[in-house]
Amino acid sequence: RFPKTNVLYCWPALVYSEDIPGLSSAVERVIYANKELFFDQPTANGTLLHSLVSASQAFVLQPLTAPLALPTFTLPYYEGFNRYGSKLWLGIYRRDEQFSVSFLKDICQLCLQTRLGQLCTTPWKSLIIKGIDLADRSLWDVVLRRHRINVRHAANELNWQVEDHCAHGLALKHELVRYFNEEDIRTYQLCFAIKTQPKTGLFGSIVVRRHFDNLTQTGLHAEQYEILHTHDFNPNNKDFISFRKKVNRDNLPWYLAQLCDYFYELQSAPALPSPPEETASVTTASPATAPLYQCQRCLTVYDEAYGDEARSIAPGTPFTSLAAYCCPT
Template identity: 90%
Template sequence: MLPQTHTIKINLPGGIVPAGDLLTILEAAEAAEVEHMQFGNRQQLLFTVAAGQRRGLVQALAQANILCEVDADLHPNISSSYVVEDVFHNTAWLREGVYKDILDLFDFHPRLRINLIDRNQTFVPFFTGNLNFITSDTSNYWYCYVRFPRTNVLYCWPALVYSEDIPVLSSAIERVIYANKDQFFDQPAANGPLLHSLVSASQTFVLQPLIAPLTLPTFTLPYYEGFNRYGSKLWLGIYRRDEQFSVAFLKDVCLLCLQTRLGQLCTTPWKSLIIKAIDLTDRPLWDVVLRKHRINVRHAANELNWQVEDHCAAGLALKNELVRYFHEEDIRTYQLCFAIKTQPQTGLFGSIVVRRHFDNLTQTGLHAEQYEILHTRDFNPNSKDFISFRKKVSRDNLAWYLAQLC
């Protein structure tokens, strides 16, 4: 049977989208009778379209030079911490322009997941990519941590990488990995030094010696909703409990951005939206849009620190169920974040992970819905050192056991 709907994915490199480009996407989607959209864990744009509207939508996007993938994610979005600059953190040498310069140098569409991350922030995860470039103290030089595809094996590149070489090195590493999949793909014993040797033999790069190991800050998740002042400007964070942003609302947001000369919007790994550089005098205009679409921008902190797989209704329903319990019991989740995994190798991060598994058949012949609860050894969500806390936990008991870890 042919599918009745198709999933459309549009990459927003670095989690940055010009307001005019997003408006073009929204108008094409609206013409195809799309009513809602959502943002993914890698800061990409996702929505579904009826099968009968797919061809016209794809053609309209192509005419606007907007690339999309249909029912596929062969080219993951490049994720970055661009959104935090000036809002949550200021690094000595890293500015918004540095991110944009690097992104502009990508002349290919990566098949590996690539992250560009400021090491002094904790809003965007560090190691959810296959190639994780993390800032160093040396201006315009980055640590590179390779996480081999379909593994949790991390290899630290034995030199710091120059900003302008990040796209070239990424391309070289990707070519070597895909040319040697039997050694580097889905291989828990993948050999990092061998990868480095093969890549280095192909071309030269601008590098600096790796003198000091990477150190990361203690995890805290900043509150990323509502109107917040920084300097002489405001930023606005918008989160949706059901992950759905209406096309009508997003169109009004884009039109207001253009009206008030805000060139871009930022997406986050928490499936939310942040608009920076709002003039204080323009706040009433934003209040009008929020009221018109009945957008609440003050959710509890223990609802905002969850990672759920993209387009996963079951995971989202479980999250909302667990959050309700946390609200009722007034559970404090400071310095924690949670991930719900219903599928293997989804790349989510969390200090506490709820992983679904199936037990043997029950007496009724159905699979019992059970879960394993894991946490990192130090409750740092960027760690891959997991400890199993409880196995074969029924859905009814899941919230109670999670609360014991908070």
């Protein structure tokens, strides 16, 4: 993505993982050396960038035989000790987005001691240390204890992006996260970005963008926001849809909660299993019950199977064939 724009360019070759840092550095050098062509230029030419970078440094590439297909976005949980294979990776997140120099020195020293060659960062300003041997976990626990590092934050606090050195955006993030915690709002599979300045390179499935309205009666600008989301809630998508405009700060948490509800309605509608079809019950008509011939005074019953020996009526004689019948009792 060219700086200060939403212009995307797909590199026309496959790059080996170990060459990604070097290629990224070369792209950055070329862009800053040619700001008039690539920096804050809506008409930036990706093919020209590719040719300039390729001329400046050679990389081992493979041909791109099919268009890039992005997988379904799932937000990873970048914190704590996590096992993969026979190794561990450790994610470290700081609520104030600051890491003390002494802590970073201890991390680097331990990496040297245990022969770990890479420290990684994430868009959420967390650190990732990969390849930790299971036997070395206790050494990392010592560093975490020494610097009082908490690695058990709530997941909905890790999926926010805020501009660098932006106290206003960071304070707003903490305010919104606190509301989500109090109201027990589900944010799984969603990530958020808070943009207080134009043309900042943040991405998210939901974006809170600050803007100023007209002057109020007191002569001050009203602090208002626009809430946007990508059409499929995939943060890799740049096709934004405006959900609400001119939202006051006090109402911002409530509208964000409504948008979260809307996202899960879209997710659950096609996935819920259909209720089982009701099988029409077939009612079998019971055979007609033979009429009961019973005396209304003594309740003696005339049973056609037995007849009435006292009245000389043979067994099997239908009651309807009797001209006159009187209960023997």
